[in-house]
Amino acid sequence: MADYKPKTFEVHGKIEGRIKSGPTTGIYQSTAFEHETAEDIENILSQRKFGYTYSRINNPNLTAFEEKMNLLEKGIGAISLSSGMAAVSAALLSILKTGDEFISGKSLFSGTYSLFTDLFVRFGIKPVFVNSTDIKEIENAVTKKTKLIFVETIGNPRCDVPDLKKISEIAKQAGIPLVLDNTLATPYLFSAKDFGADIIVHSASKYINGSGNAVGGVIIDTGSFEFRNNEKFDDFEKFKKYGALAYLAKTRRQVHTNLGTCLSAQNAFLLSLGLETLSLRMKQHCDNAKALAGFLENHKKVKKVSYSGLKTSEYHETAKSQFYDNFGGLLTFELESKEKAFKFIDNRTFLRNLPNLGDAKSLIVHPASTIYIDFDNDTKEMLGVNDRMIRVSVGIEDSEDIIREFEKILEKI
Ligand SMILES: Cc1ncc(COP(=O)(O)O)c(C=O)c1O
DSSP: OOOOOHHHHHHHSOOTTOOOSSOSSOOOOOSBOOOSSHHHHHHHHTTSSOOOSBTTTOOHHHHHHHHHHHHHTTOSEEEEESSHHHHHHHHHHTTOOTTOEEEEESOOOHHHHHIIIIIGGGGTOEEEEEOTTOHHHHHHHOOTTEEEEEEESSOTTTOOOOOHHHHHHHHHHHTOOEEEEOTTTHHHHOOGGGGTOSEEEEETTTTTTOSSOOOOEEEEEOSOSOOTTOGGGGGGGGGGGGGGGHHHHHIIIIIIHHHTOOOOHHHHHHHHHHHTTHHHHHHHHHHHHHHHHHHHHTOTTOOEEEOTTSTTSTTHHHHHHHHTTOOOSEEEEEOSOHHHHHHHHHTOSSOEESSOOSOSSOEEEOGGGTTTTTSOHHHHHHTTOOTTEEEEEOOSSOHHHHHHHHHHHHHHO
16 A cells, blocks of 8 residues: 555545546445346355445445545454444454453443443453553453453543553453554544554544534454464354454454444445544644643633643653644543533533534533433442533634633633
């Protein structure tokens, strides 16, 4: 692959070998695809030839989106899915089976925590939660039954940043893959493969999309973990014929296609379109978040700010070594009480009060009474959530306007 830079891939996707005739964009809003002969379909379904038959299995819009994500994450292949949760589920279910354990950071998006504790445990798959910034704790959690390590590059919503090089070394030592949720960092901030991630997942509904108009997810295999001829992963025997693509083939065919977690063509189109401006948006998200975090840190009504871009953050040095000078667009801050937090939200002007992140628009939400509402206080605390906290997904508006909005609201409460 020629040495193009990420911004070029964000716009064009696949460059070498791209089809040079036909529309530059379009939506293949078709459930199935007709072929000239019976043999043509047989060849596609038996993988002698690449092509499309049925949109639950594949569709040209999905391929275009997958190619872009694969290039940006430097993978050997990608699978698009209906949501970030579908991506987390399929990525892990392809590896885990009844009786297995896996290690997970406890700084997690609520849906992921719920998937692990409500659903996986019903099938005899046991999550072992650790503080993902405590390397010793992770090391000590590895047992013979451990089949993978799962962490978020930047924890949502705690905004903590684990040392991923060290975690990937633990995984390597144990002969297990590191599965990384790179949603909050995106490939713009963090080159996950270079830091040892074996499998990368994203909720594409966030920064990848960028405009809050499509839910989607993606899995990328960096190709660094060998599942074949591996006693620990004997389930992969059947997929050996796919060579280096064994993990992707197993995940796609055994899990994703059977569960029917397909992305729609329309959403794949919107996600590909969103990717065209990922770098431009991320730069602005990061600059604005840094400016806002600095403002909030110095405000007397604000009790605490969590953002790894702040020099006072305990995660600053690790974040700097991994993300260089950009620290993402998500931060949390705490006020005196839940009442004050609600009052803050209700006094907003252009901020949007909704449970999403990564939108061009600045978004705020009270996590404890929304995204984390189903959990008791101990679980909320473990996941890094409390009643006084507001989560901000800092948008790409003018940073002066964002800060003025916060200043005005804080004056009123
Ligand atoms: C870090 C992270 N992973 C996964 C998800 C799930 O993504 P989706 O809502 O697209 O299913 C989210 C959603 O907020 C998230 O923040």
